[in-house]
Amino acid sequence: MARSKSSQRWLGEHFSDEYVKKSQQEGYRSRAVYKLQEIQERDRILYPGMKVVDLGAAPGGWSQYATKLIGSKGRIVASDILPLDPLPFVEFVLGDFRDEAVLTEILNLLGGERADLVISDMAPNMSGVDAVDQPRAVHLCELALDMVRQVLKPGGAFLVKLFQGEGSEAFIRDVRSSFKTVKIRKPAASRPRSREVYVLAQGFVL
Numbered sequence: 608m609a610r611s612k613s614s615q616r617w618l619g620e621h622f623s624d625e626y627v628k629k630s631q632q633e634g635y636r637s638r639a640v641y642k643l644q645e646i647q648e649r650d651r652i653l654y655p656g657m658k659v660v661d662l663g664a665a666p667g668g669w670s671q672y673a674t675k676l677i678g679s680k681g682r683i684v685a686s687d688i689l690p691l692d693p694l695p696f697v698e699f700v701l702g703d704f705r706d707e708a709v710l711t712e713i714l715n716l717l718g719g720e721r722a723d724l725v726i727s728d729m730a731p732n733m734s735g736v737d738a739v740d741q742p743r744a745v746h747l748c749e750l751a752l753d754m755v756r757q758v759l760k761p762g763g764a765f766l767v768k769l770f771q772g773e774g775s776e777a778f779i780r781d782v783r784s785s786f787k788t789v790k791i792r793k794p795a796a797s798r799p800r801s802r803e804v805y806v807l808a809q810g811f812v813l
């Protein structure tokens with residue numbers, strides 16, 4: 608099958624990327640793991656025994672990394688539209704997180720307790736047309752925030768990928784209305800030319 612110039616460029620960058628090589632050497636399923644690792648090293652959001660919800664978890668790099676830090680007494684409920692090859696200590700819900708049934712299953716797996724942390728690395732399928740992609744991406748973040756308000760315990764934290772552009776400042780203001788502190792992180796593994804940043808919100812106020 609013929610590949611477009613942009614997909615050829617993506618593949619070229621992907622395979623020469625130092626984080627791709629590192630993830631393959633270290634047995635991680637994605638290069639995205641180094642974004643979470645850098646945030647963890649700075650902000651210490653993961654700790655033993657905690658309950659974590661990982662939205663948009665496939666192929667599973669973030670969940671893999673999180674299980675190492677939360678240990679056997681912790682719990683990870685991961686969810687994605689795409690299937691996830693099983694990971695030890697990770698409970699998985701297949702489906703669109705916007706479906707009521709997915710939310711119900713996540714809540715069931717949390718065993719009647721709220722989560723300490725929700726992480727979301729979700730991104731919509733990009734069309735390449737900014738006027739279409741940006742509102743879609745921000746809307747996904749808003750829906751993730753709605754879900755967070757239903758599953759997170761008071762004092763809990765939320766880490767979410769956001770694309771800077773139209774609507775992103777309004778989303779950050781919305782996050783601020785429910786959390787004591789909100790920080791923006793741009794890890795080294797996040798490609799400089801990408802407008803993606805991570806919003807880290809801590810101290811959830813119910």
Ligand SMILES: C[S@@+](CC[C@H](N)C(=O)[O-])C[C@H]1O[C@@H](n2cnc3c(N)ncnc32)[C@H](O)[C@@H]1O
Pocket residue numbers: 636637639640662663664665666667668669670686687688689702703704705728729730731732
């Ligand atoms: C960048 S990947 C996540 C990578 C992951 N953090 C890792 O380390 O392996 C984004 C994921 O978001 C998922 N996603 C996008 N929209 C979603 C939705 N509405 N519900 C559930 N998952 C979604 C995609 O299927 C994709 O697997």
